[in-house]
Amino acid sequence: MANYAPKIYKDNGGNRMTFGAGSSLVKGDSTSNKVKFSIASGSSNISNVTITVADLDDTAAAAVHHLDVWLSDAASGAGLTGTTASGTVTNKSASGVVLSTYTAKKALRVQTLATGVFTLEITDTAKSGFYVCAAGPDGRAFVSSQLVTGSYG
Structure with a gap:
């Protein structure tokens, strides 16, 4: 399985979310x-x-x-x-x-x-x-x- 670098996205409220390998949610500054x-x-x-x-x-x-x-x-x-x-x-x-x-x-x-x-x-x-x-x-x-x-x- 390939290991992907984390990507940072914003949800509808503009809150930071980080997704790592396997697309699991890592709690960001404010979610x-x-x-x-x-x-x-x-x-x-x-x-x-x-x-x-x-x-x-x-x-x-x-x-x-x-x-x-x-x-x-x-x-x-x-x-x-x-x-x-x-x-x-x-x-x-x-x-x-x-x-x-x-x-x-x-x-x-x-x-x-x-x-x-x-x-x-x-x-x-x-x-x-x-x-x-x-x-x-x-x-x-x-x-x-x-x-x-x-x-x-």
Whole structure:
């Protein structure tokens, strides 16, 4: 079998990837290209949605990332929700930073922790069925599963 010199390519997000002999992926400087969600109920009427920027190997991309985050009524992530949460839509304490608010209780510009993780805290007595969305490193929309009554404490 011939031994080939590594070649460097860029993925759709402009991230560096190195391929060596046998076309196996060697993790480069930054291969973050997706966003993952984890939903957990918090205290009374609170849903905590952990948003993680992930590498190609599905692990958290340990770096500070800036994301646009919004609530949608559509499983595709299209548009802002028509429903406003009864309480706050913000960062959970010590779980990232809200840099700016585009639309109150609906759309935010956020910064992850150095671990690549941001936790969105939604307080809503109606326990609305929002889809939490985030624009990934390459601008694509990533969408959580729909929040349900059990997603809230």
